[in-house]
Amino acid sequence: xxxxxxxxxxxxxxHGDVSTVDAEAAAVAIDPDxxxxxxxxxxxGYPKAIPLALASSxxxxxxxxxxxxxxxxxxxxxxxxxxxxxxxxxxxxSRVARDLTxxxxxxxxxxxxxxxxxxxxxxxxxxxxxxIVEAVAIGEGWFIPSTSLGQVPAFVEAADRLYVxxxxxxxLELQALHDVYRPDAPPNxxxxxxxxxxxxxxxxxxxxxxxxxxxxxxxxxxxxxYTFRDPTDDDLAIAENLGAFLDAEMERSPVFEDAVxxxxxxxxxxxxxxxxxxxxxxxxxxxxxxxxxxxDGLLDMLDDGRLECASATSMALTDEGQxxxxxxxxxxxxxxxxxxxxxSNHPGVxxxxxxxxxxxxxxxxxxxxxNSTHVGGKQMINGVGGSADFNRNSLVTVxxxxxxxxxxxxxxxxxxxxxxxxxxHDVDVFVxxxxxxxxxxxxxxxxxxxxxxxxxxxxFAPELRSYLDDVCEQDNHIPHDVQRAAxxxx
Amino acid sequence: xxxxxxxxxxxxxxHGDVSTVDAEAAAVAIDPDxxxxxxxxxxxGYPKAIPLALASSxxxxxxxxxxxxxxxxxxxxxxxxxxxxxxxxxxxxSRVARDLTxxxxxxxxxxxxxxxxxxxxxxxxxxxxxxIVEAVAIGEGWFIPSTSLGQVPAFVEAADRLYVxxxxxxxLELQALHDVYRPDAPPNxxxxxxxxxxxxxxxxxxxxxxxxxxxxxxxxxxxxxYTFRDPTDDDLAIAENLGAFLDAEMERSPVFEDAVxxxxxxxxxxxxxxxxxxxxxxxxxxxxxxxxxxxDGLLDMLDDGRLECASATSMALTDEGQxxxxxxxxxxxxxxxxxxxxxSNHPGVxxxxxxxxxxxxxxxxxxxxxNSTHVGGKQMINGVGGSADFNRNSLVTVxxxxxxxxxxxxxxxxxxxxxxxxxxHDVDVFVxxxxxxxxxxxxxxxxxxxxxxxxxxxxFAPELRSYLDDVCEQDNHIPHDVQRAAxxxx
Numbered sequence: 001x002x003x004x005x006x007x008x009x010x011x012x013x014x015h016g017d018v019s020t021v022d023a024e025a026a027a028v029a030i031d032p033d034x035x036x037x038x039x040x041x042x043x044x045g046y047p048k049a050i051p052l053a054l055a056s057s058x059x060x061x062x063x064x065x066x067x068x069x070x071x072x073x074x075x076x077x078x079x080x081x082x083x084x085x086x087x088x089x090x091x092x093x094s095r096v097a098r099d100l101t102x103x104x105x106x107x108x109x110x111x112x113x114x115x116x117x118x119x120x121x122x123x124x125x126x127x128x129x130x131x132i133v134e135a136v137a138i139g140e141g142w143f144i145p146s147t148s149l150g151q152v153p154a155f156v157e158a159a160d161r162l163y164v165x166x167x168x169x170x171x172l173e174l175q176a177l178h179d180v181y182r183p184d185a186p187p188n189x190x191x192x193x194x195x196x197x198x199x200x201x202x203x204x205x206x207x208x209x210x211x212x213x214x215x216x217x218x219x220x221x222x223x224x225x226y227t228f229r230d231p232t233d234d235d236l237a238i239a240e241n242l243g244a245f246l247d248a249e250m251e252r253s254p255v256f257e258d259a260v261x262x263x264x265x266x267x268x269x270x271x272x273x274x275x276x277x278x279x280x281x282x283x284x285x286x287x288x289x290x291x292x293x294x295x296d297g298l299l300d301m302l303d304d305g306r307l308e309c310a311s312a313t314s315m316a317l318t319d320e321g322q323x324x325x326x327x328x329x330x331x332x333x334x335x336x337x338x339x340x341x342x343x344s345n346h347p348g349v350x351x352x353x354x355x356x357x358x359x360x361x362x363x364x365x366x367x368x369x370x371n372s373t374h375v376g377g378k379q380m381i382n383g384v385g386g387s388a389d390f391n392r393n394s395l396v397t398v399x400x401x402x403x404x405x406x407x408x409x410x411x412x413x414x415x416x417x418x419x420x421x422x423x424x425h426d427v428d429v430f431v432x433x434x435x436x437x438x439x440x441x442x443x444x445x446x447x448x449x450x451x452x453x454x455x456x457x458x459x460f461a462p463e464l465r466s467y468l469d470d471v472c473e474q475d476n477h478i479p480h481d482v483q484r485a486a487x488x489x490x
Numbered sequence: 491x492x493x494x495x496x497x498x499x500x501x502x503x504x505h506g507d508v509s510t511v512d513a514e515a516a517a518v519a520i521d522p523d524x525x526x527x528x529x530x531x532x533x534x535g536y537p538k539a540i541p542l543a544l545a546s547s548x549x550x551x552x553x554x555x556x557x558x559x560x561x562x563x564x565x566x567x568x569x570x571x572x573x574x575x576x577x578x579x580x581x582x583x584s585r586v587a588r589d590l591t592x593x594x595x596x597x598x599x600x601x602x603x604x605x606x607x608x609x610x611x612x613x614x615x616x617x618x619x620x621x622i623v624e625a626v627a628i629g630e631g632w633f634i635p636s637t638s639l640g641q642v643p644a645f646v647e648a649a650d651r652l653y654v655x656x657x658x659x660x661x662l663e664l665q666a667l668h669d670v671y672r673p674d675a676p677p678n679x680x681x682x683x684x685x686x687x688x689x690x691x692x693x694x695x696x697x698x699x700x701x702x703x704x705x706x707x708x709x710x711x712x713x714x715x716y717t718f719r720d721p722t723d724d725d726l727a728i729a730e731n732l733g734a735f736l737d738a739e740m741e742r743s744p745v746f747e748d749a750v751x752x753x754x755x756x757x758x759x760x761x762x763x764x765x766x767x768x769x770x771x772x773x774x775x776x777x778x779x780x781x782x783x784x785x786d787g788l789l790d791m792l793d794d795g796r797l798e799c800a801s802a803t804s805m806a807l808t809d810e811g812q813x814x815x816x817x818x819x820x821x822x823x824x825x826x827x828x829x830x831x832x833x834s835n836h837p838g839v840x841x842x843x844x845x846x847x848x849x850x851x852x853x854x855x856x857x858x859x860x861n862s863t864h865v866g867g868k869q870m871i872n873g874v875g876g877s878a879d880f881n882r883n884s885l886v887t888v889x890x891x892x893x894x895x896x897x898x899x900x901x902x903x904x905x906x907x908x909x910x911x912x913x914x915h916d917v918d919v920f921v922x923x924x925x926x927x928x929x930x931x932x933x934x935x936x937x938x939x940x941x942x943x944x945x946x947x948x949x950f951a952p953e954l955r956s957y958l959d960d961v962c963e964q965d966n967h968i969p970h971d972v973q974r975a976a977x978x979x980x
Contacts, residue, residue: 186844191681348838368498
């Protein structure tokens with residue numbers, strides 16, 4: 001197999017004997033009931049032209065679509081909205097996709113970001129046909145991905161055929177960020193050979209068997225970037241509470257003596273938290289980001305020289321953030337590495353670096369179970385993404401969110417979560433604008449007491465306290481009154 | 491630091507300048523509110539004399555006790571029953587401990603077997619004082635563990651002081667089984683350097699700083715061994731259904747072309763399943779056990795030359811099984827490796843070997859959420875143990891259990907689990923005596939249909955079906971009627 005250059009620089013976009021087709025021709029060659037795997041994570045780096053061509057196809061399509069993370073409107077609005085998608089994995093991110101999922105017109109299966117590549121390639125999740133990926137350069141048997149990696153290497157290995165969208169809007173310099181490493185197939189899989197979050201263990205390109213290539217489509221379209229609201233008072237209070245916790249934690253353990261490895265979930269709160277990190281005094285320690293997504297706040301920290309390095313699988317940036325990145329890719333690449341999600345979110349690698357993982361959710365219950373996907377246990381919002389990877393494998397796991405939503409009308413601390421994405425075994429610390437509940441080592445009822453006292457909003461704490469007092473008349477390890485807990489959600 | 495021999499053979503039990511004390515003297519030197527970490531996993535290899543001496547102490551004790559797995563009656567009946575234990579982690583296994591936990595007279599916190607060592611040493615779960623471990627030999631700065639490893643290396647590193655119970659009833663030859671490897675502290679932790687389930691990467695002994703040793707107590711007491719019921723008709727039907735699934739799965743994927751790596755949860759059903767493996771035709775493939783506990787059925791397979799090798803952290807054997815092992819330790823050691831639980835249950839290592847993990851539970855719900863710890867969501871049975879390690883990280887995850895209990899009066903397939911230990915994102919396949927529900931790639935409602943059809947008992951399937959039909963009138967991704975689901979549990 002012809003391989004691309006092992007590393008930099010690739011100076012042209014099209015190499016060797018690679019010819020291009022138009023998106024409509026590519027689309028029409030995809031079987032109407034194909035299983036299609038796409039690139040895309042954090043709303044960037046997803047294919048745009050072929051999904052649009054599929055969306056406007058006059059054929060009767062019933063595709064299975066697998067993306068490992070958040071993709072843009074061309075897929076989750078136009079294509080999903082066209083009715084062409086019968087089945088959809090994994091994280092979905094538009095109102096259109098959400099509505100179709102909740103009406104069960106699209107069959108949606110929600111998987112963990114770390115393992116969906118293996119599940120597709122080895123685990124029998126689907127029977128893959130075609131991969132469609134976005135790239136900034138391509139040659140015979142290799143391409144260089146664009147703004148995200150996600151599960152691209154696994155998807156390319158798993159699919160029978162490959163379409164590459166060569167997006168001229170994405171800078172060729174993005175190659176400097178990528179570190180492509182795909183573990184061998186089990187059971188002869190070696191440990192991921194990484195010992196430092198900033199280490200590069202792979203290549204800038206993804207390899208593929210040249211005979212798989214079914215077509216290259218040229219595009220020139222920007223990603224859907226993120227918009228974040230300005231930090232609210234609650235966000236800032238959460239950041240302050242989190243900062244106080246981190247301060248104490250750095251004092252507590254020799255693990256944090258020289259360096260702190262942090263991960264933050266994506267979103268407006270996550271962005272605010274990353275932004276507020278600047279305010280924190282790390283006492284001369286190295287600050288390292290080992291997470292899934294890089295947001296604007298981290299670019300600020302890199303610019304200020306306050307972040308040692310950042311490892312992720314994608315960058316969920318604002319327009320302004322993406323612009324800033326694009327103009328300085330090679331400078332940022334000195335300290336930023338993008339990895340496939342099976343490395344960035346790898347359970348064993350998260351464990352190695354003793355990560356402090358900070359993720360948000362929809363709600364948590366008094367016993368420490370966390371619901372991050374389904375409102376009321378029923379209505380899907382986005383998906384579990386990589387939150388379970390970090391909640392399960394971080395050395396210290398923090399769930400951070402405002403104690404209420406809808407202007408204070410609804411408590412996000414509830415008696416019982418009716419959909420559990422992260423169990424009571426996984427989360428160590430809860431943070432709201434009200435305070436910090438460090439529940440490590442506590443029994444369920446002790447956890448409940450601390451969560452109500454430290455994290456619930458004063459408007460709701462008395463009712464939660466009264467619930468807890470009443471159920472504690474039971475001789476149960478985890479006392480419940482399900483009927484009453486269900487009333488709460490109404 | 492003086493180190494013990496890197497490997498075999500150690501021919502005496504007491505080496506160098508190590509003196510012994512009696513258990514009462516050791517017990518009285520432990521602070522009344524100490525945090526005590528013990529060896530023990532799978533009901534074997536736990537300390538016996540010092541716990542009994544603590545149990546009969548006239549002092550007013552309020553100890554925190556941390557064991558990484560199942561220990562015997564000396565701890566979970568005598569010591570816990572004496573009222574000396576205020577707080578207890580993690581898996582508990584006697585009626586006495588269970589009752590005290592459910593009455594909340596002991597504060598119980600339930601952790602995953604893979605990570606409790608790190609949580610104790612690095613994660614701030616407790617502030618450890620004393621480790622008490624059982625050994626078959628000891629010298630200056632080293633000891634050789636007895637019948638289990640569990641989190642012994644982490645606990646010994648974490649504690650300020652160390653007591654070693656030298657149990658002369660346990661054969662010195664057990665050293666041949668052990669492979670002690672303890673990862674370095676994060677964030678400078680390297681990947682676990684293992685590439686084959688039978689590979690030895692460590693030593694037969696655990697090292698410790700000699701000045702930590704507070705005393706050696708000699709004992710001569712057998713472990714609490716397991717008793718298993720004979721396989722029931724349901725067990726055999728489950729084994730047959732599982733066998734059919736494994737047959738098809740071996741055909742499906744190249745991962746299983748040369749070898750199949752299996753893990754089975756402990757218990758009478760697990761033991762029956764391990765026993766029935768003999769009946770399965772693996773088509774010339776290597777059969778490898780990569781799990782947490784070895785039960786009698788695996789010894790049979792080893793004797794028949796049908797098992798390539800077995801890796802675990804302990805052996806939950808019957809009296810007869812332990813006898814058989816003890817008489818032939820060195821022969822079994824050719825194919826059996828005991829590892830610390832942070833290696834045997836390591837998320838990344840389970841992933842490397844593409845394990846098919848088979849675990850039981852209390853119940854599962856129609857959407858695929860699994861409750862393995864709390865009856866009705868309330869009453870603790872044992873603990874999560876290592877089930878979440880394997881359910882979360884196996885390539886293919888199977889939940890196997892009889893569809894009913896109490897002579898058919900109670901369905902173990904329920905509309906909604908009110909305690910979730912393993913989420914809908916984790917389990918791929920459900921097996922009961924009724925059949926197999928392979929839910930990979932299915933949406934929640936599709937899962938429910940298949941689980942009801944293939945796994946529920948005919949006595950309960952119509953009622954589950956009617957529940958599903960009614961809730962499916964909602965426009966929800968996961969339709970629920972919590973009140974009605976709660977009625978079901980009554």
